[in-house]
Amino acid sequence: MRFMMLAVGLGLVAASAFTQAPPLAITRIADTPATLRALPMQVGGRTVEDGAQLLRQWPGTYFESAFHGSTIAFAVGKGRVHLTARVDNGTPASLVEPKPGLYRIAGLTPGNHRLRIDVVSESQAEATAFGGIFAPAGTTARPLRARARRIEFIGDSHTVGYGNTATSNTCTQDQVWSTTDTARGLPGLLGARYDADYRVNAISGRGIVRNYDGFAADTLPQAYPYATLDHAHPADDRGWSPQVIVIALGTNDFSTPLRPTERWKTRDALHADYQQTYVRFVQTLRARHPAARIILWSTDLADGEIAAQIAQVHARLRAAGDTRLSYAPVHKLGFTGCHAHPDTADDAAIADAVARAIDADPAAWKG
Known part of the structure; x- marks a missing residue:
């Protein structure tokens, strides 16, 4: 299992390109790297470092971070992909073919949480990219528990x-x-x-x-x-x-x-x-x-x-x-x-x- 820290390296504009499943509120936002801090990230599956992003192509890849706060963000890179996002044991929210950019989950109960992003689609045609998990102002990193x-x-x-x-x-x-x-x-x-x-x-x-x-x-x-x-x-x-x-x-x-x-x-x-x-x-x-x-x-x-x-x-x-x-x-x-x-x-x-x-x-x- 790998632990990674990535920096934002994506051009970001405000838009919406996802299918949302309550209770998570996910929006695609415009932000700058200066306002965000990369969180340590646990990666499941084979990945390849590509500058500030990770490339992956085998199915079932996932990315996790632990944090304290009420807001968390993650960066989606290039490629056709279907992702789900889940905080703690909540209902997963789907992002179907999300555009590259930064996505924010807000409105969480303030406290300790764990975010998991799963790639649920198959990607035989091309590798896709994930840009990392980030802490906005007011959010701090917490240690990740490695599974035994x-x-x-x-x-x-x-x-x-x-x-x-x-x-x-x-x-x-x-x-x-x-x-x-x-x-x-x-x-x-x-x-x-x-x-x-x-x-x-x-x-x-x-x-x-x-x-x-x-x-x-x-x-x-x-x-x-x-x-x-x-x-x-x-x-x-x-x-x-x-x-x-x-x-x-x-x-x-x-x-x-x-x-x-x-x-x-x-x-x-x-x-x-x-x-x-x-x-x-x-x-x-x-x-x-x-x-x-x-x-x-x-x-x-x-x-x-x-x-x-x-x-x-x-x-x-x-x-x-x-x-x-x-x-x-x-x-x-x-x-x-x-x-x-x-x-x-x-x-x-x-x-x-x-x-x-x-x-x-x-x-x-x-x-």
């Missing part, structure tokens, strides 16, 4: 929360984007359940060796070493030491038929490549985090092919001597989110299944 528990999530759209708040399976791409909420999906649910910091390294449509319908792009293991998907910034994971790693990959490898132009000529060949690559990927994670409890989970889609292949990966890893490893199959989901993806009720069922695997290990949080 840490979870890393690795996966595809089922981990991202693709279209999980939609009311229909039929969605345009804009509707998918606007109804995706990683904070209400598996990462947010388990993070809240265990009061854990978390990191989400997941990309919709990607697999272990094969992406959805065979489309050409990095697979998840190929993208994993980078902080941004263009490979411009290698990930700096120093200081990140998860006690639990939750992985779900295989939906995109197996949910569509092989095309004649793909390199696997038979399903058996795909299975062999998948198992070998998945085992190697998990062993790489194990080398970095030798004490972590690693949990593989799967749905029962694709007539059970996904679950059967992940069970084989689990068996091979166990046979190779990995004893801090669990497999959590999940059955009978509703898939009423966009394009037959898990909805928030499914996300809760998945979280319960993964939590049972975590709770079965008395030493899960001792790493």
